Amino acid sequence: MPQSFLDAVAETLTQIEADGLTKVERPITSPQGAWIHADGRKLLNLCANNYLGLADDPRLIDAAKSALDSHGHGMASVRFICGTQDLHRQLETRLAGFLGTDDSILFAACFDANAAVFEPLLGPEDAIVSDSLNHASIIDGIRLCKAKRYRYANADMHDLHAQLQAARDAGARHVMIATDGVFSMDGYLAPLDRITALAAAFDAITMVDDCHATGFMGPQGRGTPAHFGVKVDILTGTLGKALGGAIGGYIAGPQPVIDLLRQRARPYLFSNALPPAVVASALAVLDIVEDGDDLRAQLFENARYWRAGLTGLGFDLLPGEHPIIPVMLGEAHAAQAMARGLYDEGVYVSGFFYPVVPHGRARIRTQMNAALTREDLDRGLAAFAKVGRALGIVA
Numbered sequence: 001m002p003q004s005f006l007d008a009v010a011e012t013l014t015q016i017e018a019d020g021l022t023k024v025e026r027p028i029t030s031p032q033g034a035w036i037h038a039d040g041r042k043l044l045n046l047c048a049n050n051y052l053g054l055a056d057d058p059r060l061i062d063a064a065k066s067a068l069d070s071h072g073h074g075m076a077s078v079r080f081i082c083g084t085q086d087l088h089r090q091l092e093t094r095l096a097g098f099l100g101t102d103d104s105i106l107f108a109a110c111f112d113a114n115a116a117v118f119e120p121l122l123g124p125e126d127a128i129v130s131d132s133l134n135h136a137s138i139i140d141g142i143r144l145c146k147a148k149r150y151r152y153a154n155a156d157m158h159d160l161h162a163q164l165q166a167a168r169d170a171g172a173r174h175v176m177i178a179t180d181g182v183f184s185m186d187g188y189l190a191p192l193d194r195i196t197a198l199a200a201a202f203d204a205i206t207m208v209d210d211c212h213a214t215g216f217m218g219p220q221g222r223g224t225p226a227h228f229g230v231k232v233d234i235l236t237g238t239l240g241k242a243l244g245g246a247i248g249g250y251i252a253g254p255q256p257v258i259d260l261l262r263q264r265a266r267p268y269l270f271s272n273a274l275p276p277a278v279v280a281s282a283l284a285v286l287d288i289v290e291d292g293d294d295l296r297a298q299l300f301e302n303a304r305y306w307r308a309g310l311t312g313l314g315f316d317l318l319p320g321e322h323p324i325i326p327v328m329l330g331e332a333h334a335a336q337a338m339a340r341g342l343y344d345e346g347v348y349v350s351g352f353f354y355p356v357v358p359h360g361r362a363r364i365r366t367q368m369n370a371a372l373t374r375e376d377l378d379r380g381l382a383a384f385a386k387v388g389r390a391l392g393i394v395a
């Protein structure tokens with residue numbers, strides 16, 4: 001390998017380090033949960049996407065273990081060659097039923113689902129109108145598609161209207177609006193009531209990535225569209241957050257759309273089928289979620305208590321009801337110091353700063369889950385109070 005290449009790579013790493021943007025991974029030695037073990041210590045974990053607290057649920061572990069016995073370890077095949085088991089089709093049907101669509105199609109991750117969804121469905125005559133804060137995987141998926149691209153300011157309905165008009169004025173054949181259901185840095189919901197109304201006015205298709213909502217937002221956890229009481233055309237989502245936290249993604253939608261994706265979606269055609277243990281535990285998680293009003297009530301009660309507690313201490317929060325609760329800290333160094341101080345107090349959170357969020361909008365993103373107890377939250381609040389005061393962030 002040419003030394004000049006390695007030098008260039010090392011130079012980039014040095015720059016990342018100099019900018020204070022290096023991400024450090026802490027190896028956790030326990031299952032994912034409200035409490036985790038790392039560095040030989042027990043830590044209260046307030047930054048997992050484990051909204052329903054199911055990531056180490058014994059029912060999911062049992063389902064995975066029995067599928068290992070009945071269906072083996074791995075498929076060693078893509079779906080269409082010899083990688084489709086009865087379990088895969090059962091899960092696709094169950095997901096579609098849960099989400100209220102005709103059918104669904106599984107992927108290795110939602111990142112792949114978003115990479116897959118645009119290119120087979122839209123061509124150069126078409127347009128995609130995309131929210132400026134959409135997840136990286138939507139942005140990448142759009143890059144892989146030949147449709148014309150329009151971007152609107154985050155959740156700005158005037159701008160969405162203007163961009164839809166621009167797409168129509170340019171003569172687009174099909175127009176698709178693409179948005180996250182929930183924007184993960186802020187915990188804000190996309191206004192799907194107004195987005196679907198605009199879609200109807202402009203005869204546009206709606207595509208919603210509901211990763212931070214499926215399982216707990218809306219009646220029976222059916223997601224952001226259910227929360228707003230509207231229907232969207234195409235949904236993408238993950239098994240890696242509230243739905244057990246393992247891995248896997250899906251696209252749900254009308255039958256012909258799913259059928260075409262099965263023929264043409266490249267991350268589906270050219271990548272391995274999900275392992276049976278993961279598929280079986282996802283089926284088990286849907287049983288729990290469909291019957292999960294208690295878990296959802298606990299999650300939102302925790303979110304209310306945590307918000308009220310932090311607000312009472314004088315922290316600056318973004319408003320909302322979602323279990324993503326960002327504590328706004330201004331500059332990157334404040335978020336880093338706060339996260340470090342909390343870690344020393346046994347509370348695991350993570351700081352977000354530029355380029356993930358805008359300059360001057362650094363934050364600690366706390367996330368609630370249903371497995372946290374009142375006692376856990378009080379422990380967390382005490383730590384926030386102590387570190388916040390020590391750093392002069394709150395009085």
Ligand SMILES: *Cc1c(COP(=O)(O)O)cnc(C)c1O
Nearest residue numbers: 109110111135211238240248249
């Ligand atoms: C987490 C997330 C993804 C990626 O999901 P994976 O299944 O982990 O690949 C995609 N979109 C959004 C909005 C997400 O939050």
